[in-house]
Amino acid sequence: MKKIAVICAILGFSAHLVAGDAEQGQKDAAACAACHGADGNTPLAPEYPKLAGQGAKYLAKQLHQFKNGERDNAVMAGQAASLSEEAIANISAFYATLEPQHAAVPDKYIELGQKLYRAGDAATGIPACTACHGPQGTGVDAAAFPALGGQNPQYTIAQLKAFRSGARANDNNRMMRDIASKLSDEQIEALAYYLVGLH
Structure with missing residues (x-):
């Protein structure tokens, strides 16, 4: 456990080792759908990121950093503030299972x-x-x-x-x-x- 924490610290992300449950994550992500879409492809606002297919470790890192203020975004800070470690892991696991939608390149x-x-x-x-x-x-x-x-x-x-x-x-x-x-x-x-x- 200590070795994993040291490696994570060197790479610059936290050793959050809670395994995510994608099925529970779909339920935990209900509020996220308003901006990011039920399928993680953000249908309403192109200035919001698509989360579908995003790596679980990356998403968990971002949610933790929104929560602790390392990444500055007033909307996401409010959304992440009440998330538990387990919910963060679940939500991240859920979005990682989805397929991103692609578009033609001009x-x-x-x-x-x-x-x-x-x-x-x-x-x-x-x-x-x-x-x-x-x-x-x-x-x-x-x-x-x-x-x-x-x-x-x-x-x-x-x-x-x-x-x-x-x-x-x-x-x-x-x-x-x-x-x-x-x-x-x-x-x-x-x-x-x-x-x-x-x-």
């Missing part, structure tokens, strides 16, 4: 978005996104790296700009802040719209 974003995602930009020191988020954008849940494929472009744009400005600072070892600081608005937009179709 032609004008494919070339630049694909280049950045697959190869990065050596000239400006931007690494390939695939290293942490996988070739199909499914993330690496063991490291709590999020899935990006199918995500709402408006949400992705807002988060990359928040990392770039430092308004969002809950990334491990400043990884996303350092990368986003090198991205132009054009690159952020191309990546965000490329990701909506990635799978």
Whole structure:
């Protein structure tokens, strides 16, 4: 147990070891559906994230950080405040079982978005996104790296700009802040719209 806690601390996330029950998580997530949709695909507001198919460890990390204030969002802080460890694990497990909906990528974003995602930009020191988020954008849940494929472009744009400005600072070892600081608005937009179709 101590070894797991030390490894988690080094990687930058908490050792929350409660195994989630996806069936119970569907019930626990009833209030979440208002913004994120019953199937986790956010039908009402594109500025909200899709949660369908997101890794359970990543979701649990975000909910804990909304709850303890490490990630700043007034709406989510209120939603997470009363969640128990068990409910967080259950909700995270539930959304991880769902399928994200993808959309067609507008032609004008494919070339630049694909280049950045697959190869990065050596000239400006931007690494390939695939290293942490996988070739199909499914993330690496063991490291709590999020899935990006199918995500709402408006949400992705807002988060990359928040990392770039430092308004969002809950990334491990400043990884996303350092990368986003090198991205132009054009690159952020191309990546965000490329990701909506990635799978």
